[in-house]
Amino acid sequence: MAYGQTGAGKTYTMCGSLRSFDLRGIIPRSISSLFSLLEEQTGIEFSLCVSYCEIYSELIFDLLAEGGLEGQTGTELQIQEDSRGGLSVRGLSQRPCGSVSEALNYFYLGSSLRSVSSHGINSQSSRSHCIFTVYIQCKSTVNTAEATKISKLHFVDLAGCERPKKTQTEGVLLKESAFINKSLSFLEMVVVALGEKGREHIPYRSTRLTHLLKDTIGGNSNTCLIANIWPEKEHLEETLSTLRFSLRMMRVANKAVVNLAVDPLDVVKRLEKEVARLKQELQISNALLGKPPQSFEAPSPEEIEEMRKEATLFLNGEQEAIPFSSLRKMEELLHVIRSIFQETTAAIRREASYSGSVAASVPHSENSVGHQGALELAGNSKAVGATAPAKSVKEQSKASQQGSPQGAPSLAPKPVQSELQSTKLNSAGAFHSEVGYEDPSVGGHSLGIDPDQSEICHTQKAKETRQPTCSE
Known part of the structure; x- marks a missing residue:
């Protein structure tokens, strides 16, 4: 997650230069490294999907939708939680990727649809928060009864905090700056609350950004924060604010555990194999003890009728046992x-x-x-x-x-x-x-x-x- 003042280089750090592949950012490099790591693994099969969403003025847009941004009002996508506390965006497109090039194409396609404007400090200022997510599922091919491992990797490019006096924004840009500063302020409040011991209520639902990052900050995850700062003296106050936020993030304790998903079909197959093995062991044990062979299947209608006759004779006193x-x-x-x-x-x-x-x-x-x-x-x-x-x-x-x-x-x-x-x-x-x-x-x-x-x-x-x- 990249955090800092506007124009400090957050988008460049995450995405890199769109003109030169050699100057690509963290997201393209991570995708390439991830595919290389998965292909080196033996005895597993994996599937990978990507999604790209944008939070603009407290509205969520799907950057990888079939028709692009046309027809989207920002209210179609809703954040929902599961029983384990995991978060997902209902209606968000997830594109399966079978290679590095396919995943990068989706990434650059979504990046070209982001909201960008120019102001007094940055000519290519991001007017929204963007989250590029990679979903990974790994399953063992050797032990089919083993559970499937599910992982999720968030790449968060936050919009920078702005001061209207320095950015010289007005009109629509000023309203966008208000939404950006508001969401960043609530993000800092969440981080402060997570750093306090004994704090029960965490205001995750204050904004769409904090709600969507609930499982990223203080949840079942490992979080890495990149603080982008200006080297100039005139931005010293914003630089100190960014560093204080970084110190607060260091106090947040995450509890990362492996997410396992059990396939019901795999469980059924495993239980069927276990039942067959136990039947075989019982047959062998009976044979060693000299007992007659037994049938473990359900009785046929003829067998039930024969048992009914025996039971009737027994109840009428015509048969002793x-x-x-x-x-x-x-x-x-x-x-x-x-x-x-x-x-x-x-x-x-x-x-x-x-x-x-x-x-x-x-x-x-x-x-x-x-x-x-x-x-x-x-x-x-x-x-x-x-x-x-x-x-x-x-x-x-x-x-x-x-x-x-x-x-x-x-x-x-x-x-x-x-x-x-x-x-x-x-x-x-x-x-x-x-x-x-x-x-x-x-x-x-x-x-x-x-x-x-x-x-x-x-x-x-x-x-x-x-x-x-x-x-x-």
């Missing part, structure tokens, strides 16, 4: 037994529910049968009354009192008409009474056979009573 040769078969048998138990329980519940519904419908059918029997009984009483008229109820009561000693009622029931001695309708007992008998224990009188008693009232359908409900 179920033979099994492995723990897997025992587990499958337990599953089969549980399935049989669930099916039997469901069948019992269905049968109980059906029995309850049948019992609820029985009283209605009994009432209908009792009513029909009562009608038949009334018809019989008519027929008997036509041949042998019966005595009235009062006469029967008087006769019974005269035949008993001291007027006491007889304890034994007396038959009144032989044809009606025993009338029973059904086994359920809906209309279970012996018509023609009197029961002194109840205290009533026998109905007898009354010629006027031609019908039995419908209110006596399913009730047993000893008192007549119809008019005598």
Whole structure:
């Protein structure tokens, strides 16, 4: 990261001269060295991508977009954080590079689109902060189960702090200077906060620049600061300010760790190989112990049906034990037994529910049968009354009192008409009474056979009573 006063040589340090390749800067040289280092490595495969963004007046622009800067408003790109605290720009183009020349072409293409203006100190003054990022992924070709290493290399070219009196800016340039100085001031505040022990809140989100550099300053990274200063005495105050900022940066402690990304497909392959190896070891162990060979695959439908038959015989008591040769078969048998138990329980519940519904419908059918029997009984009483008229109820009561000693009622029931001695309708007992008998224990009188008693009232359908409900 290059930091310093405007016109101190930050862009030249990072990019170099655009007219001579021999005078190229840190970024082109780093790209060449990076490809050389990766190509020298054996047993790994790597992929490399680059991105180039510009922060101009608190707006982010993509310098490597397909259509260039046309159509960009600066609000399309948004900074987002992941669960590990890493930062990325959503929507920023990442161009894959397979060679040094391809990566350099992208770099020079983006550099040609940067915002540059002229003022009193610098004729080619950068009006924005630019970040050129190289993304690297390395994976071992020898050990495929090894995690992929992910690295990110930021090259930050900051705009220089400006004083309007010296730069003699006005209008749009003055507004640009205000945004530049504001972002640099918040950057210094972040560095100061990181240098204080016990500081909990760090104002990373104050500006787009500090937010985007969160994982670069004080995060999981190694940071190198290049301080660019003027040698002239007239810029002594700005030079001292740059050196103080450098001292504060030295107090910032970073914690750099290797970023590893695990591919789920690689994990699945590794676990499958481990399972196959363990199966092979178990087969060898069983063979040495003299055990029969076992199958570690899922049972077929035929095997499940055979186990179901064995379990049914065992549960019915027709078989003393179920033979099994492995723990897997025992587990499958337990599953089969549980399935049989669930099916039997469901069948019992269905049968109980059906029995309850049948019992609820029985009283209605009994009432209908009792009513029909009562009608038949009334018809019989008519027929008997036509041949042998019966005595009235009062006469029967008087006769019974005269035949008993001291007027006491007889304890034994007396038959009144032989044809009606025993009338029973059904086994359920809906209309279970012996018509023609009197029961002194109840205290009533026998109905007898009354010629006027031609019908039995419908209110006596399913009730047993000893008192007549119809008019005598």
